[in-house]
Amino acid sequence: MIGLAASRALRDLFSPPFRAAFWKSLGLTALVLVGLWFAVEALFERVAAPWAAGWLPALPAWASDAERAAGWLAGLLLAIALAFLIGPVSAAIAGLFLDDVAEVVERECYPEAPPGRELPLAASLRLSAKFLGVIVLGNLLAFALLLVPVVNLVAFFAVNSYLLGREYFEFAAMRYRTExxxxxxxxxxxxxxxxxxxxxxxxxxxxxVNLLTPLVAAALMVNLHQLVSRREGGLPAPPVERRIAAAGPRSD
Known part of the structure; x- marks a missing residue:
């Protein structure tokens, strides 16, 4: 079941709708990171640099060189921080396009199944925030255990396998089911x-490659949800349709 879901997800990854979702999320990620770069740079120039200027003149003659070196160091640290943020930010932004991905998978691979329903905007934003938290937690864990051989690798895969599997599977399932x-x-x-x-x-x-993680995860878990539902006897009607059915036919 896992092999079938993964192969279908990888096949769909190169389809035009998936490429469109990837470029949109990557473009928005770049805009966010560029904006963050300028914001932090302005903060450094207007707050940190004037504060440092108050005590730098009291230092020896090499103070001006030290100030220049500090500026270069700050820029380097900012570049490293932004490189670390590429994955989390792209995951959060891609979360806004996951319904598009899910719709393509459901339509192309399971045409006989009832179509799922897009999540409400509030739920979509909440899931995007959760995806961001999951990716940040996984990266922080890997960074914290960087100097512990083997343990860091095992911890990274254990934590991310659980968190990513849980969040993306529930996303796919919530297109047909209540939370x-x-x-x-x-x-x-x-x-x-x-x-x-x-x-x-x-x-x-x-x-x-990790920039593709949200799209791969969404496609894989949509496939997995469909296959698991078949094993259990089929898909339920999406929540909206179930509520309409439960209300019964309208009487004029």
Whole structure:
């Protein structure tokens, strides 16, 4: 099941809709990071530099060189910080386009199934924030354990397999189910979801390729949700349709 879901996700990754979602998310990520660069640079020039100027003249003659070196060092640290933020920021922004990805997978691979429903804007924003938190946590964990061989690798894959599998599977399931039902389905198939999360974690571990992580994760988990639902007897009607059905036919 994992192999089938992964192969379908990789196949869809090169389709025009996926490329469009990738370039949109990457473009917005670049705009955010460039804006952040200028904002931090302005903060350094208007706050940090004037503050330092108050005590630098009291230093020896090399103070001006030290100030210049500090500026270069600040720029280097900022560049490293922005490189670290590429993955998390792209994950958060790509979260806004995941419904587009899910719709393509459902339409192309499962035409016989009822179409899912886009998440409300508030839920979509909340999921994007959660995706951001998941990626940040995984990267911080890897950084904290950088000097501990083997342990850092095991911890990185264990944590990210669980978190990525959980969040993206529940996203796919919530296109057809309530949040409570999506969580219950994920718990019933926790081993399968964890294995799917491990595949996603492999993408997260590769620089540059990790920019594709949100799209790969969404496509893989949409496929996995469809396959798991088939095993359980089929997909339910999306939540909106279930509420309409429960209300019964209207009487004039």
């Amino acid at each position: 409570h039902d999506a969580k219950a389905l994920r718990r019933r198939h926790r081993g399968t979801v964890l294995a799917g999360g491990a595949v996603v974690a492999c993408f997260l571990a590769v620089p540059v």
